[in-house]
Amino acid sequence: MVCTSTHASPLAPAWLSRPEDANALRPQLWAQDVRRADSGELTVAGIGVAEHKAQFGTPLFVLSEADFRARAREFKDAFDAAFGDLCGGVDVYYAGKSFLCTEVARWVDQEGLRLDTCSGGELAVAARAGLSGEKLGLHGNNKSDAELNRALDMGLGRIVVDSLEELARLADLAAARGDRANVMLRLTPGVHAHTHGFIATAHVDQKFGLSMEASGNGGPGAQQERSPAAEAVARALAAPSINLLGLHCHIGSQIFEPEGFALAAERLLAFLAQVRKDHGVDLPELDLGGGYGIAYTEEDTPRPPAELARAMAAVVRAACARLAIPVPRISIEPGRAIVGPTTFTLYEAGTRKTVNVESGGGGTSPRRYVSVDGGMSDNARPVLYDADYSAVLASRVTEAEPIISRVVGKHCESGDIVVRDVYLPEDVSAGDLLAVPATGAYCWSLASNYNYVARPPVVAVRDGQARLIIRGETEADLLARDMG
Numbered sequence: 001m002v003c004t005s006t007h008a009s010p011l012a013p014a015w016l017s018r019p020e021d022a023n024a025l026r027p028q029l030w031a032q033d034v035r036r037a038d039s040g041e042l043t044v045a046g047i048g049v050a051e052h053k054a055q056f057g058t059p060l061f062v063l064s065e066a067d068f069r070a071r072a073r074e075f076k077d078a079f080d081a082a083f084g085d086l087c088g089g090v091d092v093y094y095a096g097k098s099f100l101c102t103e104v105a106r107w108v109d110q111e112g113l114r115l116d117t118c119s120g121g122e123l124a125v126a127a128r129a130g131l132s133g134e135k136l137g138l139h140g141n142n143k144s145d146a147e148l149n150r151a152l153d154m155g156l157g158r159i160v161v162d163s164l165e166e167l168a169r170l171a172d173l174a175a176a177r178g179d180r181a182n183v184m185l186r187l188t189p190g191v192h193a194h195t196h197g198f199i200a201t202a203h204v205d206q207k208f209g210l211s212m213e214a215s216g217n218g219g220p221g222a223q224q225e226r227s228p229a230a231e232a233v234a235r236a237l238a239a240p241s242i243n244l245l246g247l248h249c250h251i252g253s254q255i256f257e258p259e260g261f262a263l264a265a266e267r268l269l270a271f272l273a274q275v276r277k278d279h280g281v282d283l284p285e286l287d288l289g290g291g292y293g294i295a296y297t298e299e300d301t302p303r304p305p306a307e308l309a310r311a312m313a314a315v316v317r318a319a320c321a322r323l324a325i326p327v328p329r330i331s332i333e334p335g336r337a338i339v340g341p342t343t344f345t346l347y348e349a350g351t352r353k354t355v356n357v358e359s360g361g362g363g364t365s366p367r368r369y370v371s372v373d374g375g376m377s378d379n380a381r382p383v384l385y386d387a388d389y390s391a392v393l394a395s396r397v398t399e400a401e402p403i404i405s406r407v408v409g410k411h412c413e414s415g416d417i418v419v420r421d422v423y424l425p426e427d428v429s430a431g432d433l434l435a436v437p438a439t440g441a442y443c444w445s446l447a448s449n450y451n452y453v454a455r456p457p458v459v460a461v462r463d464g465q466a467r468l469i470i471r472g473e474t475e476a477d478l479l480a481r482d483m484g
């Protein structure tokens with residue numbers, strides 16, 4: 001039996017509904033100023049996708065500046081409101097690794113946020129954007145001396161120290177220059193959160209952070225009777241070249257529920273109470289990391305930042321009261337939740353195939369393959385994480401029936417999938433433009449030159465104006481480092 005296309009395809013995953021109208025946009029997937037024009041064309045901030053294609057080519061990352069600024073402000077305002085009477089507000093560090101360029105760094109600064117970096121290269125972008133060092137953080141489990149020295153040169157607001165070895169190295173580097181390093185200690189609270197749940201353990205089998213367990217591996221020189229985290233606090237407090245600000249954790253990514261953040265906060269606050277007992281010191285800061293989830297498909301329903309902020313503030317308030325410690329200044333580090341939904345990737349469709357796939361009971365069902373002019377070089381997340389995305393026909397609307405489709409790239413890998421499962425109109429064909437929403441985070445930043453494919457440009461759109469914020473690579477760029 002071959003299923004007709006008026007029913008849900010047996011090839012579709014359970015979460016994917018067959019759209020009544022394949023031209024419709026689901027608002028939670030798109031930047032706030034993306035619409036269908038009367039002509040049927042997708043527009044953002046008033047500019048149609050055909051114009052983008054004509055001016056910048058495809059593939060193209062199209063980023064709404066208003067949407068970015070609005071999401072950045074929403075986080076800042078929501079957490080300031082929830083934590084205002086507890087600790088005077090919250091410092092929001094935008095996680096630069098999700099997507100960073102000088103223009104974005106300036107927006108972050110202008111909206112009152114700070115910036116998290118995790119390499120010398122990301123610090124270089126922040127410096128070029130003119131951000132002052134106090135507003136920057138530096139992460140990483142293996143920072144080089146050069147990176148630490150650069151952080152000290154720039155007067156960084158916080159260096160998030162990840163190991164006892166690094167703490168000793170940083171103390172020496174700072175002492176040698178008569179400097180004092182602002183330090184947060186990254187702890188592993190034993191909470192791993194992902195999307196709809198979390199795992200809470202004591203032992204943490206991963207490369208980041210300092211274990212809070214006495215038997216945790218702190219590396220050479222760790223004393224066994226104290227946890228690596230407790231040892232790091234003692235050494236940091238004793239080192240004249242270290243200004244210990246507080247504790248940090250980051251429990252995962254694409255998290256929708258507040259419980260994981262809350263449990264991590266409780267564990268770190270209990271640790272702060274222990275620090276007070278052992279050392280008579282109240283560390284002034286606590287960073288609860290990033291990982292706030294976004295909608296990639298209809299399956300995802302993120303909560304508004306205000307709701308998460310209120311839930312987290314309630315837990316922090318209660319825990320500090322119970323432990324009888326002052327509420328530390330809270331910071332958070334959202335990346336994806338600020339930039340992810342601001343951007344869609346515009347592709348041109350090319351080759352089309354229909355394959356008949358066994359769909360149980362001896363029957364087959366058609367699956368449409370639509371190739372686009374990019375792929376895993378501009379979006380590695382489906383390959384890396386099995387990530388799901390969605391797509392729409394962007395250059396026009398159509399009455400054609402939706403057919404279960406797979407959007408694939410042009411690379412020499414059968415795993416080169418952009419959108420695994422989506423209903424696209426049956427008549428999508430070569431030359432049509434497709435838009436894949438929610439590609440603002442970890443797409444451009446993870447882009448590669450696989451198959452000598454040039455990395456796409458990023459265009460920022462605002463008030464009917466489009467401007468390149470990162471130009472696309474040329475063939476000359478691709479050959480520039482080849483020494484012949």
Ligand SMILES: *Cc1c(COP(=O)(O)O)cnc(C)c1O
Nearest residue numbers: 095250253290291333334335336
């Ligand atoms: C990746 C990362 C973030 C940001 O994660 P998102 O999922 O983009 O919010 C924040 N903090 C640290 C330490 C990270 O490694």
